[in-house]
Ligand SMILES: *Cc1c(COP(=O)(O)O)cnc(C)c1O
């Protein structure tokens with residue numbers, strides 16, 4: 001159905017020949033570096049094109065796991081719509097929202113968790129392990145619950161309370177780490193190397209990227225079989241933006257669209273490793289990634305290389321935003337659309353306002369809203385109470 005291709009050296013692998021990274025390129029990998037040898041799935045695009053019909057569009061044609069292995073977890077197909085009020089307020093004619101805060105666990109991560117759990121069902125793995133700033137874990141816990149699989153989570157103890165609570169209520173085994181997300185990442189990798197299980201770490205498992213491509217496929221259909229002009233994406237590890245790129249890439253390879261939208265990377269001013277990498281071409285960790293937008297707080301983004309490519313190859317750009325502006329945008333977004341988004345997702349509105357001059361006001365611009373504000377009400381309370 002598909003082959004894996006190494007994004008570093010270009011070598012092809014059969015689907016069941018490798019599980020995580022390209023063995024050759026990841027040989028010298030040590031925790032604390034962006035991943036090298038991340039795999040991407042290359043499909044038979046002629047075959048998909050031949051089967052795809054606009055009368056009855058079946059997006060499962062693009063899936064890296066067969067439908068028979070899908071868990072009973074109904075996610076995605078989230079609303080895509082214009083916001084006239086936000087368009088008016090910002091001075092753009094065609095400002096759209098893709099509202100992924102409406103996924104069952106409240107974040108975009110459900111797309112990746114779903115596909116990795118489907119893969120676990122296919123290869124008969126019972127335990128799925130992940131490190132997370134919060135949402136990947138609460139999402140994995142939710143999908144595992146629907147499939148009767150075990151979720152083992154490594155999460156920093158500073159994760160917002162609602163996210164920790166979600167993991168517990170879905171029945172996951174939770175290890176709280178006295179340290180940062182980057183340390184949780186290291187611990188989870190050590191765990192699966194020693195004890196097995198399927199590791200869902202973002203970008204490390206190639207199907208996290210495949211799972212995260214589906215919003216692009218949906219937007220294409222919801223938009224009348226057209227790609228929008230630009231999509232603003234909140235970026236932490238850089239997997240959502242790589243996934244959005246991959247979805248549009250697949251559509252382009254099938255000849256269904258001509259051009260991949262410009263992809264705009266939005267990061268917090270402090271958690272800015274991918275931003276700096278895009279601007280300078282030289283990779284360096286974020287010195288101190290602390291930000292109110294916990295979902296995009298990453299010192300060493302695992303998918304820095306693919307994320308940079310997603311932006312550069314689509315003539316996109318990157319912008320960083322300040323915490324106080326993120327919280328202001330949360331209130332503006334909520335107050336004009338009825339969508340209460342996490343700080344990370346609110347950051348895309350800040351990014352749009354800050355980079356206003358980089359857009360033409362006739363363009364169709366999409367704000368990718370990746371998570372619900374109800375996951376971190378403490379951040380909002382602190383802002384509103386000044
Ligand atoms: C994980 C996450 C992001 C960032 O995604 P990356 O793949 O880490 O870049 C943005 N917003 C929300 C709500 C998230 O959970």
Ligand SMILES: [Zn+2]
Pocket residue numbers: 006007008009010011022023024025026037
């Ligand atoms: Zn390689």
